[in-house]
Amino acid sequence: MPGLPLVTLVFLLLLAACATSAQGERYRGDYTYGHEVNVFCPEINSQCYWLGPNSSQAVRDRLKQIYSDKKPGLYKPVCVVIEGVIDRDSPRDGFAADYDGLVDITSLHGTCDGGAVITPGDLNHRRWVLAEHNGVAIDAKMHPVVLDFGERLFVEITDGCRRYSGFARLDDNRIVFDRLERDLAACAGNESPRQVFPGETSWQVVLEERDRLELSTADNRFAFRRDDWR
Numbered sequence: 001m002p003g004l005p006l007v008t009l010v011f012l013l014l015l016a017a018c019a020t021s022a023q024g025e026r027y028r029g030d031y032t033y034g035h036e037v038n039v040f041c042p043e044i045n046s047q048c049y050w051l052g053p054n055s056s057q058a059v060r061d062r063l064k065q066i067y068s069d070k071k072p073g074l075y076k077p078v079c080v081v082i083e084g085v086i087d088r089d090s091p092r093d094g095f096a097a098d099y100d101g102l103v104d105i106t107s108l109h110g111t112c113d114g115g116a117v118i119t120p121g122d123l124n125h126r127r128w129v130l131a132e133h134n135g136v137a138i139d140a141k142m143h144p145v146v147l148d149f150g151e152r153l154f155v156e157i158t159d160g161c162r163r164y165s166g167f168a169r170l171d172d173n174r175i176v177f178d179r180l181e182r183d184l185a186a187c188a189g190n191e192s193p194r195q196v197f198p199g200e201t202s203w204q205v206v207l208e209e210r211d212r213l214e215l216s217t218a219d220n221r222f223a224f225r226r227d228d229w230r
Helices: 006-013 057-070 094-098
Strands: 025-034 037-042 049-051 078-087 102-111 127-133 146-149 154-158 163-171 174-183 194-197 203-208 212-216 221-226
Touching: 025 057, 037 078, 049 102, 057 078, 057 102, 154 174
Parallel strands: none
Antiparallel strands: 025 037, 025 078, 037 049, 078 102, 127 146, 127 221, 146 154, 154 163, 163 174, 174 194, 174 203, 203 212, 212 221
16 A cells, blocks of 8 residues: 555554354353362452353363363462353352352363454453554654553454554454444544444454464464553
8 A cells, every 4th residue: 555654544444354263251250179169260350150051071071181281279260261151040059159150161272371262351451552564664653553452352443543443353363353443533634534444354463462463364464562540
């Protein structure tokens, strides 16, 4: 796109969309197993959920194997990444009644140290400022491109003039931006300040030490540094 300013290029490239997973939400959190405990506690809140009846035997066996291999100690948690559905409404009895609900685990991605698996909790309530484009450092004062994630991956993308907002989605380790609304009210001379944009591309996500976020395709790599509101 010759002649386009860098910030304009960023906004054009960051429009994306794809289908959501039917497997439920992805979570990172602590799993504890024992005689009276079979519980997952996602790190996104302070609640804990008993393993639900719709979790397959294969998932249950793998959780037990992970717990056995890690040998954390009696009633000590192991951090795992799962995909599943949290149910706070179904009636519960026995040990399950002491917890905040049930979690039916549909997929188990392994332990937290077993690979770079991205979860919504890694991005929610985080603010990211553009630092590099294809390895070239970006002056944040000259080109202040910001990704600001709220609850449920609601995202605002701003550069001081343009503002895009909508819900992002995770599909494996790819992020997509679902029909972002554009607000150009702060940009002088625009006759149509609000539009809705469908996206066309998904982005590979890499999160390094939770302080550096990279979004990339075959042709472009954007690196953002974490800069949460203080």
